[in-house]
Structure formats: C-alpha cells, structure tokens
Amino acid sequence: MPELSSYRPTERTVPTRSRERASYDRELVHSVLDEGYVCHLGFIRDGAPVVLPTLYARRDERLYIHGSTGSRPLRAAGAPDPGLAVCLTVTHVDGLVLARSAFHHSINYRSVVVHGTAYQVTDPEEQRTALDTIVDHVVPGRSADSRPADAKELAATAVVRLDLDEVSVKIRTGDPNDEPADLSLPHWAGVVPLARGYGAPVPSGDLDPAVALPGYLR
Amino acid sequence: MPELSSYRPTERTVPTRSRERASYDRELVHSVLDEGYVCHLGFIRDGAPVVLPTLYARRDERLYIHGSTGSRPLRAAGAPDPGLAVCLTVTHVDGLVLARSAFHHSINYRSVVVHGTAYQVTDPEEQRTALDTIVDHVVPGRSADSRPADAKELAATAVVRLDLDEVSVKIRTGDPNDEPADLSLPHWAGVVPLARGYGAPVPSGDLDPAVALPGYLR
Secondary structure: OOOOOEOOOOOOOOOOOOHHHEEOEHHHHHHHHHHOOEEEEEEEEOOEEEEEEEEEEEEOOEEEEEEEOOOHHHHHHHOOOOOEEEEEEEEEEEEEEEOOEHHHOEEEEEEEEEEEEEEEOOOHHHHHHHHHHHHHHHOOOOHHHOEOOOHHHHHHEEEEEEEOOEEEEEEEOOOOOOOHHHOOOOOOOEEEEEEEEEOOOEEOOOOOOOOOOOHHHO | OOOOOEOOOOOOOOOOOOHHHEEOEHHHHHHHHHHOOEEEEEEEEOOEEEEEEEEEEEEOOEEEEEEEOOOHHHHHHHOOOOOEEEEEEEEEEEEEEEOOEHHHOEEEEEEEEEEEEEEEOOOHHHHHHHHHHHHHHHOOOOHHHOEOOOHHHHHHEEEEEEEOOEEEEEEEOOOOOOOHHHOOOOOOOEEEEEEEEEOOOEEOOOOOOOOOOOHHHO
16 A cells, blocks of 8 residues: 555645645654654653653654663553554754734744554564664664674663654744734844754763764764 | 752652652753753543653743644633643753663663643733743743734744652763773763754845844844
C-alpha cells in the first residue's frame, strides 16, 4: 500500500482556531521533527498532567524516546500493555513578530504535536538501533565514534516508541497582521528572527590532548 | 511572613532519579523562567494528555499564559472553578554532551516544571497588566511602543494565571561522566555549546520607511 502524503486529521489534531496554520503533510512533519532533538512529552500521572523534556529521534514513521528504566514515564510505558497515553510536542521558535498593536504581537514558530500510545521497546535489536538513531540524530556520525552500550547499560536504558499516526504541524510565518487602521501608526513593525547555532566544542577536562576534534564536529 | 528562599519539594517535584540535578531555589527558578518566553503547557482533555507551546511571562510568584478565548485550554481554565490542572515546563538546551561511551551521551539543560491549577484572569486591570507583562517579557520596552488593546481585543484575549507553588528546576552542566575504564578510549569527549541569538530585524512589508528601528531592538 503506498504511503499517504498526509496524516489523516482527527478531532483532536484539528485546531479550534487558526486552522489555516495547521497542516498534516507528512514531509513537512518529518522536516520539523528532524530539525529538533528535544521534545516535551506529556502524560498523566496520578490523574494530573506531567510534561518533561526528553531526547527523541525519528526513524521512518516511528519516534524513539530515550530515558532511564527508572524514570516515571518510561516505567509506565514499560508496564504491561496497553502502554502509556502521551502527547509529544516539538517546537521551533523562528522569530518575534512585532505588530503596531499589542494585540497582534505574535511568534513565528513551527510545532509538531503527536498524540498516541507509547510502548517500551523490548526487542534488543530494535533497542540498539534506536539508541544509535538517537545519538546520530543529535550528532550525525557519532554512534560509530563511541563505545557501544554493553549489556548492563542496555538493561539500564529504556527506549520508548511512538508511532506517527495522529499528527499535525502548526506553522506561523511572515509579517504581523496589523489592522488596516493601525498601519499609519508610528510604531515599528516587523519580525526579529531568532538565530540558532553551535559554539566552539569544549574538550572534557580529562581528555587526552592527543585526541583530535573529529571531522563531524568541525 | 518573609518569603522562603526555596519552594517546598513535594512528592511529584522530587525526581525518581538524578536527584542531585534538582533544585527548589526560588531565585534559580525565576532566572530560568525569565530567560524564556515559550513554555510547553500540559493539560488533560477528554482523558488524554495534551501539550501545546504557549507564550508566558512571570510577575512575582505568578505566571501569566496568553491565548485566545477560543483556544481549548484557556476555555477550560475559564470554565467555572476549580480551574484547569496543568503542568507548565520551560526548557533551555545549553549544550550537547559527548561521552566516550554512547551510554553517557547527554544534554546540558535547565528545565523548570510547574504543577498547579490555572485560572482565567477575570479582573480587567490584572488582565491588562498581564498582557503588558507578556509583551515586555518578549521584547523589553515594547508595550509602551505599541497601540494598547481596546475593549474588543481584550474581550478576545484570555489570560490564564498559574501561581508558583509546586515548582522545581533540574539542571545538568559540565563535562560528560565517562566510566573510568573508558577514559583512555580514542573518542573525543566534551561539550558542544548551543548558541542563541537574534538576527537583524526585518521590517514589515507595509512599514513606512520613515519609521526608524527603535532603540530597544538595536
């Protein structure tokens, strides 16, 4: 069966407002997910919502979330089926939108929201591949240049999977949307872009000076 | 009663692991909150968790969250008491931590988690002050240099408040924690710092060229 180019909208992925900002396009969702590596994972614990920042990576139509076997959400997801109901959100802030009116101030952003059920990965091969995927997602090429996890470390690491099925992306771009009557006001209007990047790598205090900076960090 | 210098730890703000990374210090919590302006707000809708990115600002021991009166969480918080149970999380990613072993790879970060009940602000004066606080939190000085919200706009804007009471901050800093046996491995180890900043402001396409860039954006 050919893969559909869009995720199917559901009652909870269609926003109540600014619907024109929502999309279900698969490639667009993937591109937003692949640009980040820290998500905010929401779940319910003792009847209350909990939101924790967590590392993730995508592999095809599956997200992998990394944690300790001792952490609360991963323990819950590892409990006997039916897994853990989660909402996983990834947000990139791209710019500050300054309008003439206080009311129309906004943020340019891209945000993916995934609803679903997270399950602990129990297959050792899938677990190992998922951990490599997460390391390489944060620093491409790194998993081949580090000591692989041993059996004890694998046992201490929980990997949770979440399939991409009920997914949407919401995007705001461009200029402020001022009221026509406000256009002649003397206030500056426009967008202040946010810049992201990396500083120079800082070697660990115990690093042998003979170990050169690898090419993938230059 | 003098304000305590720390928030009181509770069962849900004491982490199950890496407890040494958790703090309840009020000034530290404030500094992490004040450095950001986009939080991830978690709540429960139809029995499932939802996590949405949202603008916020702090005023003393209260957070204000901004939204439309039509948005789902704000409608819920505006419903008759007892408000909306939320978890509000703010995360700054400071660096990528590369260890010799795949297992000890990590992220340097600072993350505040606030548990509590959000209520819609109904006092018009508090609502107006809260909106100014949010605008000035994102761009200091901006609320005085924009057209204030009129009655119709205020009616269309929901502001939700969340008191800082059950709060913790979790921080990881510094070098990777490699195993002693791994220190002689030939892999580079250290931290890649993340850089954040702003690009040059981009005037709106409909901005009168006579309007100069304000000093607070230079």
